[in-house]
Amino acid sequence: MGFDVKEQGIGHSHAKIILMGEHSVVYGKPAIALPLPSVTLTVTMEPTNEDGHQIKSRYFSGPLNKLPEKMSGIQRLVNSLIQRFNGENDQWIMTIKSQLPAERGMGSSAATAVAIVRAFFDLYEEKLERNLLLKLADIEEEVTHRSPSGLDAATVSSTSPLYFIKGQEGQPIQMNLQATMIIADTGVKGATKDAIAAVKHELATNNDIAQAHIDHLGKLVNLTRHYLRENDVMSLGIALTSAQKDLQALNVSNSQLDQLITVANQNGALGAKLTGGGRGGCMFAITRTALGARKLAGILKEQGARQVWLQPLGDTEEIN
Numbered sequence: 001m002g003f004d005v006k007e008q009g010i011g012h013s014h015a016k017i018i019l020m021g022e023h024s025v026v027y028g029k030p031a032i033a034l035p036l037p038s039v040t041l042t043v044t045m046e047p048t049n050e051d052g053h054q055i056k057s058r059y060f061s062g063p064l065n066k067l068p069e070k071m072s073g074i075q076r077l078v079n080s081l082i083q084r085f086n087g088e089n090d091q092w093i094m095t096i097k098s099q100l101p102a103e104r105g106m107g108s109s110a111a112t113a114v115a116i117v118r119a120f121f122d123l124y125e126e127k128l129e130r131n132l133l134l135k136l137a138d139i140e141e142e143v144t145h146r147s148p149s150g151l152d153a154a155t156v157s158s159t160s161p162l163y164f165i166k167g168q169e170g171q172p173i174q175m176n177l178q179a180t181m182i183i184a185d186t187g188v189k190g191a192t193k194d195a196i197a198a199v200k201h202e203l204a205t206n207n208d209i210a211q212a213h214i215d216h217l218g219k220l221v222n223l224t225r226h227y228l229r230e231n232d233v234m235s236l237g238i239a240l241t242s243a244q245k246d247l248q249a250l251n252v253s254n255s256q257l258d259q260l261i262t263v264a265n266q267n268g269a270l271g272a273k274l275t276g277g278g279r280g281g282c283m284f285a286i287t288r289t290a291l292g293a294r295k296l297a298g299i300l301k302e303q304g305a306r307q308v309w310l311q312p313l314g315d316t317e318e319i320n
Helices: 069-084 108-123 130-145 151-156 192-205 207-230 233-249 255-266 290-302
Strands: 009-020 031-047 053-056 061-063 092-098 162-164 176-185 271-275 282-287 307-315
Touching: 009 108, 009 151, 009 207, 009 233, 009 271, 031 108, 031 151, 031 207, 031 307, 053 069, 069 108, 069 130, 092 108, 108 130, 108 151, 130 151, 151 162, 176 207, 176 233, 176 255, 176 290, 192 207, 207 233, 233 255, 233 271, 233 282, 255 271, 255 282, 255 290, 282 290, 290 307
Parallel strands: 053 092
Antiparallel strands: 009 031, 031 092, 031 162, 053 061, 176 282, 176 307, 271 282
C-alpha cells in the first residue's frame, strides 16, 4: 500500500446550470454558469475485504473493470487515481449517490468526476488544491465530452457563479440576488450536437440575422452579470425571456421546452428560458419568493415536467 488510508473517503459536488450564454459561448461570447448546491452528488469509498475495486451506482454495480462503455471516462479517471496513490492492491467499494439527471445539461459527468477525485484524496488523506482537482476531473471529461471547455468541472466544484469565455479560466462573480430558481426537466434527453449543428446552419444560411442573435446573447450576459450583483430581479427576468427568444430564433429550443417556458411565464415567473444544449433537457424560471417558486413547481409538474428542483439564489462567496 502506497499511502495510509482512512476508514472512509468522502467527496461531494453538485449540479450546475448555464444561466445565460448557451451556444453563443461557442462563438467567443461570454456565458454565466451557476452552481446548484441543493442538487447534490456524493461519492463514498470504503475499504473492504472483498476482491478488488467495486463500484455501486444507479447505472452499474460491479467491478471497476466491467464498467459499461458510457462510463469509460469514469473508468479512466479511477484507474489514474489508483496509480497516483499506488493503490492497485487496496480493496474498496465506491458508492456514487447522485440527485443529478444524466444528459440534461446539469453537469452530471463533471460532478461525478469532481466527487471521485475528492473522495480519493480524502481516503488517502492528501491535500487537494483546486487547480489539481480541475486537472484530474478533466481526465474524465476528455473521454465523455471530447474537448470539454472546463466550465462544467469548474462550476460543479464552486460555490460562486462563474463568468466564462471559451479558452479562459472562469471568473467567480458576485451574486446578491433575492430570488428563487425553479428548474424543470422536460424528460427529453438534450440533443446538444443537433442544436450546435442547427446554429451552424443558421449562421451559414441567414448569417446576418443569426450573428445578431449571437451578439445579443453576449450583451445580455454582460447585463446579467450586473443584475446579479445589484439584485435587479425584474431586469434579470426580462433578460432571461429575451435570451430565450434569441435561442428560439437560432433553432435550439423545442416544443416541450417552449410549452414549460410559456406555462412558467403565465404563472408568476419573472422570466424563463432553456438551459444547456437545448432540443430537450431542462428549462428554468425565476420567481421573487420561495412560495411563488413552490407553487410554480407544482404547476410545471402538472403540465408534464418530469422532475423539478428549487434553488434559492442568495449571496455567494468563493471557496474551494
